[in-house]
Amino acid sequence: xxxxxxxxxxxxxxxxxxxxxxxxxxxxxxxxxxxxxxxxxxxxxxxxxxxxxxxxxxxxxxxxxxxxxxxxxxxxxxxxxxxxxxxxxxxxxxxxxxxxxxxxxxx
Amino acid sequence: xxxxxxxxxxxxxxxxxxxxxxxxxxxxxxxxxxxxxxxxxxxxxxxxxxxxxxxxxxxxxxxxxxxxxxxxxxxxxxxxxxxxxxxxxxxxxxxxxxxxxxxxxxxxxxxxxxxxxxxx
Numbered sequence: 001x002x003x004x005x006x007x008x009x010x011x012x013x014x015x016x017x018x019x020x021x022x023x024x025x026x027x028x029x030x031x032x033x034x035x036x037x038x039x040x041x042x043x044x045x046x047x048x049x050x051x052x053x054x055x056x057x058x059x060x061x062x063x064x065x066x067x068x069x070x071x072x073x074x075x076x077x078x079x080x081x082x083x084x085x086x087x088x089x090x091x092x093x094x095x096x097x098x099x100x101x102x103x104x105x106x107x
Numbered sequence: 108x109x110x111x112x113x114x115x116x117x118x119x120x121x122x123x124x125x126x127x128x129x130x131x132x133x134x135x136x137x138x139x140x141x142x143x144x145x146x147x148x149x150x151x152x153x154x155x156x157x158x159x160x161x162x163x164x165x166x167x168x169x170x171x172x173x174x175x176x177x178x179x180x181x182x183x184x185x186x187x188x189x190x191x192x193x194x195x196x197x198x199x200x201x202x203x204x205x206x207x208x209x210x211x212x213x214x215x216x217x218x219x220x221x222x223x224x225x226x227x
Contacts, residue, residue: 034212049213091212094166
């Protein structure tokens with residue numbers, strides 16, 4: 001199975017900060033990757049698909065980049081509602097695999 | 108965008124089975140990939156398996172092979188996930204999610220989650 005190594009596992013940031021989260025795949029996955037945001041007690045929410053395509057309705061401060069094995073989710077200016085846990089998901093081949101998650105907390 | 112509604116919370120004994128359903132509405136069921144994800148308390152997301160209803164063949168994560176069965180009924184636009192030989196470690200919230208077949212990574216519709224508690 002493809003391993004998705006996500007880093008950092010947690011970070012503390014302030015409103016207005018630029019935040020970067022990375023995922024590394026153990027083998028190439030083209031751009032078949034999605035990024036998800038999850039808040040406590042809620043289902044995950046799709047932010048980015050195909051590595052860099054912004055899901056409809058998601059604020060433009062979220063962006064994704066990368067291809068092959070290295071991927072990045074960037075929040076350009078962190079807002080109060082962005083404090084949550086973020087996951088990457090490789091959708092290149094079965095079994096699908098998630099990264100371990102990044103918890104973004106208030107500094 | 109399809110809406111997914113899951114069946115309600117379950118409490119099960121160790122060794123028993125649970126079946127969680129996921130009813131889709133507002134979309135064309137057989138053009139979607141349905142996947143099942145679980146989340147144990149305080150833990151991350153874990154992919155369990157998925158199915159494309161029009162093909163009917165499911166794929167499963169290795170750790171659930173032999174214990175999980177995912178099915179889809181096009182006539183009722185309902186997907187189901189059955190997990191057998193339950194143990195306490197299977198206590199988790201179980202989610203179904205869907206994406207249009209060609210949009211890799213784009214699970215844009217999620218069910219509300221079903222809490223399954225395994226306890227003697």
